[in-house]
Amino acid sequence: MTPLQQLCQRNLELLQRLDIAHRLVEHEPVLDYSTAHAVRQRFGLRGVESKSLFLRFGAERYAMLVTLEGARADWTRLKALLGSRPRIASDEELIEHTGCVPMCACPFGHDTRITLLIDRAVLACDFLLYSPGPPELTLEVPGGELPRLLAALPNAQLEYP
Structure with a gap:
């Protein structure tokens, strides 16, 4: 199993373990917001697209x-x-440390050494749309369930902004 497949499996298992209702759709690779919008319309996905930026800081x-x-x-x-x-x-750092494809970073399910910076706006959305790893998959997760999902993650978390 590839690191990307493992990331996807961790995300799906977390949602199942927490009994969080979600919808998973398979489609063409989404590597930009115009494709994401087309997929959202085609499948009737509700919610807002996530944006995940992988940052390097310090040593x-x-x-x-x-x-x-x-x-x-x-x-x-x-x-x-x-x-x-x-x-x-860099793209190389993203791939090495998360397994993600550049332009399609998954927000959750990463190594505990990766700190999560959670924008408060994410917690206010009705539904959050994000890739669980593979750019051919999109998850629709109720925004009201995000606090439970975040509480179950082992990563250090900081509120942003």
Whole structure:
């Protein structure tokens, strides 16, 4: 099983273990928001697309910023939260540390050494749409269930902004 398949399995098992209602759809690879919008319309998916930025900060430390489509990173706030200036990790770092495909970073299910930066706006959405890893899959998860999902993750979490 590839790291990407393992990531997907971890995400699906977490939702099942927590008994969180979700919808999984299979489609063409989604590597940009225009394709994501077309998939959302075709399958009648509800909710807002997630945006996950894999960041590197300090000496070989990593964080995943979990926010919503269209959100812009506030680099000053990120530096204050993380204690040092972050930068977007390279594609190679993303693949090595998460197994994700560039342009399709999964927000959850990663190694415990990866800190999660959770945008409060994510918790306010009715439904969150995100890839569990493979760009050919999209999950629709009720926003009201996200606090339970986050509480079950072993990663350190910081509220953003």
